Amino acid sequence: MTETTPSRRAVPLWIQIVIWVFLAGLLALVALGLSRRQQGTVQPGEVIDDFSLTFYSGYELDGKTEIKFSDLRGKVVVLNFWASWCKPCEQEAADLQQAWTEYAPTGEVVFLGVDYVDTEADARVYLKKFGITYANGADLATRISQYFRIKGVPETYFVDKEGVLRYVQIGPFSDVDQIREQIDLLLK
Amino acid sequence: MIANLGLGILLVTFIVTVYSAVTAAASNPKGLARLLRSLPSLRAKRFADELEKLETPQRAASMAESARRAMLLTFPLLTITSLLLIYLLVNDHYEVQFVYEVTSRSMPTYLKITAWWGGQAGSLLFWSWLMSAFASLVTLRKWDRDREFLPWVIFVSCVTLAFFVGMTAFFENPFRVFYQTETGVEAHFFQPANSTPFTPEDGRGLNPLLRHPGMIIHPPLLYLGFVSYVIPFAFAIAALITGRTDDRWIRLTRRWSLWAWLFLTFGLVLGGRWAYDVLGWGGYWGWDPVEIAAFMPWLTGTAFLHSVMIQEKRGMLKHWNMLLIILTYDLVIFGTFLTRSGVLSSVHAFAQSAIGPLFFIYIAITLIVSVALVIYRWGELKSETEMNSLLSREALFLFNNLLFMSILVVCFWGVIYPLTSELFTGSKVTVGPAFYERANGPLFAGLMFLMGIAPLSAWGHSTVKTLGRAMWLPTVAAVLVTIAIFVTYTHNVYALIGFFLVAFVILITLYEYWRGSRARMKIHSENIFTAFWNLTARDRRRYGGYIVHISMMLMAIGILGIELFQMETQGTLEVGQQKSIGGYDVVYKDIARFTGPDGREVTRAVLSIYRGQEYLGDLHPRIDYYWDSQQSMTIPGQRATMKDDLYILLVNWEPAAATGATFKIYVNPLVNWLWMGSLLFLIGIIIAAWPDKDPERIAVRAGRRARQASAAD
Amino acid sequence: MKAMIRAGKIRNSKYAVFLLILLLISSILVFNSSVSAQGPAPTDDDVNKIAKKLFCPVCENTPLDVCPTEACRQWREQIRQMLIEGKTEDEIIQYFIDTYGVRASGDPPNKIASYLIPVTAILLGTALLLRALQMWKKPKAAESTVPAGEAKQVHQDEYFNKLEDELKKRK
Structure with a gap:
């Protein structure tokens, strides 16, 4: 050795x-x-950064084809991520639409549908099928979903009049009351 | 009840492992004292003096013995825990969350057992169980020559074990039970106030992808490989702490690392086979982060396997071997983490659990401590001899290590790049197979070239002349083979380079065999078969290694075939229509949908295969839809020959629509060589790794001789 | 209970692909659109050739041509539509990157960062190794080496010596 x-x-x-x-x-x-x-996901209490959303034609917001999120200050925003290939989204589609028809006349609430990784043709079939009338647009280059760090679809974000995120619903709503409850809290 | 018992035993096991680790460390105060001395603080030095006084041979021995027994206790304890879990799985105890998540009533019993490693909590327990088995095996061996290693080997094994058992007990416990509370159903260890036990009617069922036979034994093999690499690591750390930094630790763990490598390699191959049979994308390897996570420890492990030989023969590269085994260990933990947590493969599956950060912290701590130890012992790990020639075998082994490390860098970067990119640019990116293939292709070619010339070069010294004399004949033959391939098979440049290298390596290796046998025939006047046999028997590691090299080349043929020559076509056929690809005519005959044995809905097509007029048989691609887990599997119909595989997938068929069925048809040339090669690999590695009658004494004697020999020349 | 089902939500939606009705509708759509199109309809192979290079965010790391989810099926349909419209492969891939983000492409967008770093690391490693070899290969080592084969020329076969040497060393 x-x-x-x-x-x-x-x-x-x-x-x-x-x-x-x-x-x-x-x-x-x-x-x-x-x-x-x-x-x-982005947590309640955080101020939501500005982003822009381009709408599908026929699904514009007050006739505007594109909005900036900051334009919506002073209104309660219900931001719903969905996709036409997503089964659980279908469960809540009618509830969302009903909630929208109830709150639309107040003028204080805006519903935004953000279509995640979808093709426009399929999205239109879906929107028509569930009779959705609120503003809807594609999540271009998945920028919005990446900002919110969504874990999947459907997810819904409730933003108050000051642009602060107040509540996150992960997964579909079980009924329309759940949606009403959150909006009413923010309208108070 | 049983769930609580399981939980209790798991907690006890955790305490036992911690006790064993602490006692083992405390049994060797001198070792600790020496480490403390290296710290710059004066108080640490004084404390070290105190510690040294504590050590008496009796106390040390009794504490080490106590630690050893505690460690031996972990195996029966974890075995009982596992049996309890299996009992719950097999008997449909859906009140247990883990059972609910991975089994369902329609699953056959054997699948309910293998569901043990089908979910995160269970597979962590499985990992711990294997680890305790290996640790126990190690402590059962004779230790008289290596007393000083024992406490530290126990220490490292038990720290690892404690980490995994702790993870299972506190964060991913398979024994959580459902309770109905006011807010809904929740899983808890104990019944919360105002709640009632809750038992779901049926479980969600095992992910169908995991119900394949390949998946039943692929994870255990991979885990065996992972776990057995802990042992060489434990010895390496023991060597660093005790300061016995010669190659003793390498000799003691040589077979462990060979077996670890065997399991890991075969686990990887089986994983590939599983992907080929089940995932339905016509391939066996997709450079998915999860696959790469298992591949990375293989790369360092393989490099380690080669570079330890340099240390044994020439007393060089001691630092490097330490670093390699440390890297392998941490990549094993990293691999377990990635394959289990899904942090990279899919954001969706990953719940926010504490296990991710904990794994990371553990990896960081072990890495930092180990590297610090190597730096601390740096001076004592100096090489004993000098490097003489760039063509000597040790130099070639170094290049081999360089290439393995380069492939590791590419793979690691590919896995980590999406994370960093997201960090710096805020947008996610995908690193697809193209990146890995482009970057790794030349490196693999380099490895093959080295595999060809390294066996011909001598330890210590080789020149271009000696090498050239040894290899001109096989090289010429390989060129002839390549020309033949050029004329008959392909003009693809990459393929020709690949096939040339394959031929080069195989011919040189066979030539080596032949020259060795011929030499024996001359001197011992043996006939060729006896000579061949004795040659292999005299140096099993070397000649087993050669068989492994040949098997790798056979696998390379398969990889070249499928990577470069795969053909595919897709189309919708109506009954009676046909599609042609790669000389095959595929005729769509029939399709049926029926309910399978375990409640799945099977859609099975029948296609007849012809080559020209010749009828070759029927293939039955199918889609299995599992109602319980709402997932489906696409099972290909395959016809395998050595020339190519015909691989048909049923993509889509609707009973109501009269549009026919859509099929995707692949022709995968030469892929069978990959599976054949893996069988030869098994033979080669078993020849190399099979225990000697008395490995201990032989290894010591061989070591001494080798050292004398190398000192003499 | 809800929480548990939630955990499986994405999975379910991923594999909801195979739900029959959707497929039925889609296959009819496909059928109609390809019939109404002018010129030769793109084959599945044309679509797959492009799909191979794309990755859908819904099933990370699975190339689009083999991904079974509904989202991916829609993407392939999109490729087919664009082929019918006469778009080239590059245009289609660019469209997907613009619409769905850079991760839709299998090639990382920043070629320099993705290749430069591993290549630099490898070159650095090579340099280190060569330096180490140089340090080891000190001139004094030269006199110590006489190849084993030349030292003993008793047997004619030099190789045989080496072999037996090796074998002896081992046992």
């Missing part, structure tokens, strides 16, 4: 620093990335 006692030569300091910086950077990168993925 050549059990020579090796000279105890430590690692040069600069190499140690390089190693640790590299390791820390790598871990930080992974940590940040993972934590971002782990975040839930």
